[in-house]
Amino acid sequence: MQANALRSNEDGRLAQAARDVAEGVTNYPVWATLAWQDIRQRYRRSVLGPLWITLTMLVTIAGMGPLYGALLKIDLNDFVPHLALGIITWGLISGLILDGCACFSAVESVVRSVRLPLTLHVMRSIWRNFVMFGHNILAYLPVMIVLHITPSWTWLLAIPGALLVIIAAFPASLILGIFCTRFRDMQPIVGSIVQLAFFLTPIIWKPEALGNRAYLVAYNPLYLFMEVVRGPIYGGVPSAVIYLGAIGVTVALYLIAIPLFARFRARIAFWI
Numbered sequence: 001m002q003a004n005a006l007r008s009n010e011d012g013r014l015a016q017a018a019r020d021v022a023e024g025v026t027n028y029p030v031w032a033t034l035a036w037q038d039i040r041q042r043y044r045r046s047v048l049g050p051l052w053i054t055l056t057m058l059v060t061i062a063g064m065g066p067l068y069g070a071l072l073k074i075d076l077n078d079f080v081p082h083l084a085l086g087i088i089t090w091g092l093i094s095g096l097i098l099d100g101c102a103c104f105s106a107v108e109s110v111v112r113s114v115r116l117p118l119t120l121h122v123m124r125s126i127w128r129n130f131v132m133f134g135h136n137i138l139a140y141l142p143v144m145i146v147l148h149i150t151p152s153w154t155w156l157l158a159i160p161g162a163l164l165v166i167i168a169a170f171p172a173s174l175i176l177g178i179f180c181t182r183f184r185d186m187q188p189i190v191g192s193i194v195q196l197a198f199f200l201t202p203i204i205w206k207p208e209a210l211g212n213r214a215y216l217v218a219y220n221p222l223y224l225f226m227e228v229v230r231g232p233i234y235g236g237v238p239s240a241v242i243y244l245g246a247i248g249v250t251v252a253l254y255l256i257a258i259p260l261f262a263r264f265r266a267r268i269a270f271w272i
Contacts, residue, residue, distance in 0.1 A: 016027045019260035030225030035128040053132065053267045057065050057087055057139040068204050077147055079206075084143045086203035092133040093225055094194050099125040099185045100173030101180040108272045118268060122173045126166055132160070140233075154232045161228030161238075167183065168225065168250040171257030178264050197222055212214040219244070 012240035024031070065080040072079070103125040104118065106109060111121070143149065180186040199223050207214040217223050224246040 003145060009115075013262045013265070014258075017258070018021075020117045020265060024117030024121075024123055026244055027117065027120055029200055030116070031123040032127055034124045035241040038124070038128050039131060041171070052134050053091070054139045055256060057084075057091065057136060058142060061087060061139065061143065065075060072205065072209065074206070079146065081140075081143060081149065081206060081234055081255050082206060082230075085234055086201075086226065088228045089226050090138050090140055090201070090203055091196065092129060092162075092229075093133065094168040094220060095129040096126065096165070097172065097176065097194055098191060100127055100169065100176040101190050102121050102267055103173050104181045105177075105184075105272060111269050111272055118265060119170075119174070122170060122177065125173060126169050129169075130162075130166060140214070154235075154237055155230075157232035157237060159228050161232065162249065163247055164228055165225050168246070169254055171250075171253035172262050174257040176251065178260060178268065181268055182264075201226065218245060220246075 015214045061080065065083050066076060066082065068074075069076045069079040099106075100122070103122050107121050107124075110116065111118070144151075176186075177192065180190065197220075201220055201225075202217055207217045210216060218241060224242055227238045227242045228246050231242065
């Protein structure tokens with residue numbers, strides 16, 4: 001009898017979690033509007049608004065490109081596009097991770113006062129970063145003009161790559177959001193890890209710099225997700241290993257996030 005009760009309770013929590021996900025993900029008008037409001041609020045009295053981030057990326061690329069190209073003895077025509085696309089894509093990935101940590105705690109008053117699906121706040125965070133990535137990609141236009149880079153059909157593969165990043169960001173945000181809400185020290189720890197990961201991921205350097213150990217970068221999940229976006233634009237279709245690795249990490253994230261969210265969904269409002 002006790003086992004049946006526990007199983008029934010578990011099934012009930014899974015059903016509630018599934019309903020939360022269905023209602024949160026499909027409620028596009030709400031989370032899209034809230035995401036736009038977040039962006040407008042963040043750059044409320046700024047003349048250029050979110051384009052400040054784009055300009056910052058452009059200045060960073062202009063400064064680091066020639067410097068690190070000379071230090072690493074790499075041709076600028078080859079290195080600058082690699083660096084530019086790396087910084088732009090890293091802005092998306094790091095933003096998703098850091099905002100995922102605060103997807104619940106940053107909207108404390110809303111969670112407590114308004115009855116909305118919790119996954120709606122996750123979608124709000126993801127969409128906000130996706131919109132910002134859309135205008136940050138404009139920082140690549142000057143690179144294309146200066147280096148005479150012409151678009152090719154392989155660039156279209158970056159679209160499913162970006163969608164794969166977004167799909168993986170959903171369970172990652174759930175996991176990070178739950179842990180960072182329960183343990184507030186987790187958020188600065190994750191921020192420090194992301195800063196370290198920037199240098200461990202091939203952004204300001206290329207995998208070829210590792211020589212015979214270049215294969216090790218494939219064990220970096222952030223590199224996998226970066227390459228499915230950067231690779232097609234940089235000049236070639238990523239290998240099947242990259243895509244399979246990114247899909248494998250995504251599946252693993254869902255396998256962790258589903259039972260975690262089902263078990264702790266009801267406690268998030270109290271932890272906040």
